[in-house]
Amino acid sequence: MNISEKLKSCRNNSCLTQSQVAESLHVSRKTISGWENDRSCPDIKSFVKLSDLYKVSLDSLVRNDKVLNYYQQQSRKNTKIRKIAKYSYIFNVVLLGACYIELFRIAGIHSLLIPLLLLINIITFFSHYENRNKTKEKKRFLKTIIIFILFFGVNVLLSFINQDFVYQIRNNGISFITGMMLGRFILIFMMSLSLIIAIFCTDIFKSQKKL
Numbered sequence: 001m002n003i004s005e006k007l008k009s010c011r012n013n014s015c016l017t018q019s020q021v022a023e024s025l026h027v028s029r030k031t032i033s034g035w036e037n038d039r040s041c042p043d044i045k046s047f048v049k050l051s052d053l054y055k056v057s058l059d060s061l062v063r064n065d066k067v068l069n070y071y072q073q074q075s076r077k078n079t080k081i082r083k084i085a086k087y088s089y090i091f092n093v094v095l096l097g098a099c100y101i102e103l104f105r106i107a108g109i110h111s112l113l114i115p116l117l118l119l120i121n122i123i124t125f126f127s128h129y130e131n132r133n134k135t136k137e138k139k140r141f142l143k144t145i146i147i148f149i150l151f152f153g154v155n156v157l158l159s160f161i162n163q164d165f166v167y168q169i170r171n172n173g174i175s176f177i178t179g180m181m182l183g184r185f186i187l188i189f190m191m192s193l194s195l196i197i198a199i200f201c202t203d204i205f206k207s208q209k210k211l
Helices: 003-013 018-025 029-036 044-054 058-062 065-103 113-128 132-136 138-160 163-170 174-200
Strands: none
Touching (some): 003 044, 018 029, 044 058, 065 113, 065 138, 065 174
């Protein structure tokens, strides 16, 4: 018996409809139908919920070569994703330091490559960060916004008291100043976002238990 037939058999033995199962698992009835017709496969969390709902062991429910191979592939994929997120986090810290050097033109260093790399790295990090949905939690979201605004304000203030910045404003035309201000605000925005990542996303280094 393949996994789709097993799921359908367990549901029927439990005297449940696809709609009732879908409601219990908070998915659509179409999703349940897809599982039972071998068009798709439940994720491991769904298998755990199904085993509880149908009152069968998880082992007997997933004991299938196709399913086991699928989760082996998923495990390798998730491991790769977590590694990319970790490396991206470390690179983020390095680039953040480089951006402060760029912002204040320390030792005359100035390169548009630094903010560009930071932007690419931020996108890479969030596309591989598994817990990004946690940022949508109300308390966490409000805390993040407040700290982001604080970082942004402090960085803007530091930028405006920088002697090189003040010199450029006093000795250049309006078009140059406008372009420079826009560039600085974009850089400060990304730096503030980078600081948020550095502070709130350290959970990527915590060990994750696998079922």
